[in-house]
Amino acid sequence: MVTGTEGKTGRWWPTAAVGAGVIALCYGFARYAYGLFVPRFSETFGLTTVAVGVLGGLSTAGYGLGLLGSPRTSAWSARGTVLLAGAAATAGLALMAVAPNVAVFGAGIVIAGGSAGLVSPGVAQLIGETAGRRVRARAQTWANTGTGLGLAASAFTPLLLLGWPAIWAAFAVLGAALTLIAWRTLPRTDPAEVVTGSAHGVLPLVLNSVLIGVTSAPYWTFSSSRLTESGLSPVAATWCWFTIGVAGLLGGSAGRVAERVGLRAANLATWTLAAAGIAVLALPDPGLPGALVSGALFGCTYMALTGLCILWASRVFPTRPARGVTWSFLGLGIGQTAASPLAGATASAIGLAAVFGLTGLVALIAWSQVHPRAAPPEHRGVRRLRR
Missing domain, CATH: 1.20.1250.20 (MFS general substrate transporter like domains)
Structure with missing residues (x-):
């Protein structure tokens, strides 16, 4: 025990x-x-x-x-x-x-x-x-x-x-x-x-999670359709799905990055790469190389962002990480539930390529976290720990 x-x-x-x-x-x-x-x-x-x-x-x-x-x-x-x-x-x-x-x-x-x-x-x-x-x-x-x-x-x-x-x-x-x-x-x-601490930072955590849900739902729901629309075969689309999963394993390095540069910097850098990966599917003809790059960026950044949310939740609720993760993942689910039908309706009006371009732009809203009130809390125990 x-x-x-x-x-x-x-x-x-x-x-x-x-x-x-x-x-x-x-x-x-x-x-x-x-x-x-x-x-x-x-x-x-x-x-x-x-x-x-x-x-x-x-x-x-x-x-x-x-x-x-x-x-x-x-x-x-x-x-x-x-x-x-x-x-x-x-x-x-x-x-x-x-x-x-x-x-x-x-x-x-x-x-x-x-x-x-x-x-x-x-x-x-x-x-x-x-x-x-x-x-x-x-x-x-x-x-x-x-x-x-x-x-x-x-x-x-x-x-x-x-x-x-x-x-x-x-x-x-x-x-x-x-x-x-x-x-x-x-x-x-x-x-x-x-270490103990207050839960005053729960709202920025939930908003960040909702943004992950909003920007990931179009990819989970329509990326295969977009690839087929651009001329890729079902087998190629399967390889792209596989790439999402394999690249997602690289998201595990986010914790180490957050330890070195801080949670806020790691989160913002990851969001920037996520926006780029999503926007690749807005290209008129991404082709198989572009699709694989997009899948790799999406898989890596999605796992990194959700992992960073777990770190964020653990700092908001240091003695009860499960409670913080529940808040975070509920926000993620709300964002995905709302965004899927909205993306479908938008695609019927302006096309899937435009949807992915707009989704990439929406992901950049995360840069609002440069403001301290919207930013994740940094680890205050590191200096004491290293004495």
Whole structure:
């Protein structure tokens, strides 16, 4: 059992690595893989476009329920919350695999979506309780890259010559294995002795998260359509999705960068690269090289920005990181929910290329964080720590 500051001086990477694995399961397979298989689901259950949207909404609803419940479960046990997330992902995927009708399939989607809402706050809280102050930022951002790992691992599964129930069953088996590994390896903790502080900076954190949601939703929803529109094949588009996931692993370096240059500078630099990556798809003919560059920039900066949000949340709520991450990711979800239909309506009026150009410009709103009131808090304990 990890207790006190002495318990936080050991190796941080096993907890971060296992946390990343469970995040990969909950996001890459249990939440985001749904979109890759929509044509197959539609064929099996005879879904209309409206029904597809309803099922996607169920996933978002489950995600929201998981987020709302995560602060309470994390206060009870951060380790237990991560294990609950893994079990929910496994159960949801298994239920979808054996679903005899769309109602059971929808129930599985809700359970699987809930796992994603639980896992990030749980992992953030566990790392906050076990990682030393010197390495906590690195541990948080590297664990967060599990989403990219899951995206990369699931990218090519639609090309497999198997029925989707068999693929979903394999996802469930993998989920059971990862949850067992987490049960065997994640540390048990007592409440962590971390620095205290007020939560007066929660509004800028939420606004930053909403901006991430607003600028990422068009990419998640319409980037494949934009690439197809520009002449790329479905296989090329799959490679771009894979690139998003692989490049997302580089987002783990954001914690180290934030330690060196400060959270505000790291956040602003990342936002600038994100705007550039999104805007590449506004080019009349980005081609495969441009698409790959765009995917790499988007994947890396999306994982970095969400990782930096976790650091930001941990500084606003130093003793309860899970609460801060819940606020942040709720803002992210609100931004994505609002932006997807807005981007679709705008695309019908002015085209997808213009949508990506405008989205890139919107991302530059983050430069308002040069003002101290809109900026993330910097770490005030570093100097004391190094004495």
